[in-house]
Amino acid sequence: MEKTLKKAALAAGQLIQDNIGKAVQISTKSSVNDLVTEVDKACERLVTEIILNAYPDHQVIGEEYGLSQKVSDYQWIIDPIDGTVNFAHGIPLCCVSIGLAFKGEVIMGAVYNPMMKELFFASEGHGAFLNDQRIFVSQKKQFETAVLVTGIVSAIGRNEKSLPVFDRLMTGGRPVRCIGSAALSLAWVACGRFDGYFEYGLNPWDVAAGKIILEEAGGRFTDFSSQKNDVLGIETLATNGFIHQSLGDLIRSKS
Ligand code: IPD
Ligand code: CA
Numbered sequence: 001m002e003k004t005l006k007k008a009a010l011a012a013g014q015l016i017q018d019n020i021g022k023a024v025q026i027s028t029k030s031s032v033n034d035l036v037t038e039v040d041k042a043c044e045r046l047v048t049e050i051i052l053n054a055y056p057d058h059q060v061i062g063e064e065y066g067l068s069q070k071v072s073d074y075q076w077i078i079d080p081i082d083g084t085v086n087f088a089h090g091i092p093l094c095c096v097s098i099g100l101a102f103k104g105e106v107i108m109g110a111v112y113n114p115m116m117k118e119l120f121f122a123s124e125g126h127g128a129f130l131n132d133q134r135i136f137v138s139q140k141k142q143f144e145t146a147v148l149v150t151g152i153v154s155a156i157g158r159n160e161k162s163l164p165v166f167d168r169l170m171t172g173g174r175p176v177r178c179i180g181s182a183a184l185s186l187a188w189v190a191c192g193r194f195d196g197y198f199e200y201g202l203n204p205w206d207v208a209a210g211k212i213i214l215e216e217a218g219g220r221f222t223d224f225s226s227q228k229n230d231v232l233g234i235e236t237l238a239t240n241g242f243i244h245q246s247l248g249d250l251i252r253s254k255s
Helices: 002-019 038-054 084-088 162-171 182-190 204-216 244-252
Strands: 026-028 035-037 059-062 074-082 095-102 105-113 118-123 128-130 148-150 196-200 220-222 235-239
Touching: 002 038, 002 074, 002 095, 002 105, 002 118, 035 038, 035 084, 038 059, 038 074, 038 084, 038 095, 059 204, 074 084, 074 182, 074 204, 095 182, 095 204, 105 182, 105 204, 118 182, 118 204, 128 204, 148 162, 148 182, 162 196, 162 244, 182 196, 182 204, 182 235, 196 244, 204 220, 204 235, 220 244, 235 244
Parallel strands: 059 074, 148 196
Antiparallel strands: 026 035, 074 095, 095 105, 105 118, 118 128, 196 235, 220 235
């Protein structure tokens, strides 16, 4: 399954790289800034074809085409392009993200940014890798100097929870970044570039692969209360583990 996962990620990555910065057909989904391009759809079709050719009895779920018909304990969770707004504007911060779940638990994942030639991969119990090099979360313990990342969504009514937190963090003088891709944000916490990530309102395909990559790199993935640990929740708190409690407390505090 590792071979199929990497093959699908690399193939979709090639499509992304061939088309970024080019005039591609763009449509809108739930709002004027919720975009889908013809390349998102082509990538999802390609990834689905590669997976179902190898494992015809497995189920796939993707951001653009939804659930396939077959019901299976194995479910491949596909975000054909995470960071579609970046992609559509030629900003080379986007990726394909594919997670594989068994009985609802993510057991393998790949996040590939072809512009940076960075393939993040992890499988349960075997560690996380960036281009075949083991990766680990940062060792930062001091929350005051942690470098954080979040997502601010261009959709009305989806930032009420995030913006006050963003404000509290900035007021506290902390560096907070928005790179426009949930999957890359998680992978970058996994390899120690960021110390922590939080976002409200994500979908399973945004986080499935990044979750296992982060956990296998030694990090922690939960909801804002540090209770739930699945990819179905809409609260994502993902850190190096050391600052998890502090970031969770700050998110939940009112001032
Ligand atoms: C989006 C990105 C973005 C996050 C949004 C996601 P998409 O996914 O991950 O960083 O803030 O919530 O919807 O639409 O580019 O696949
Ligand atoms: Ca996405």
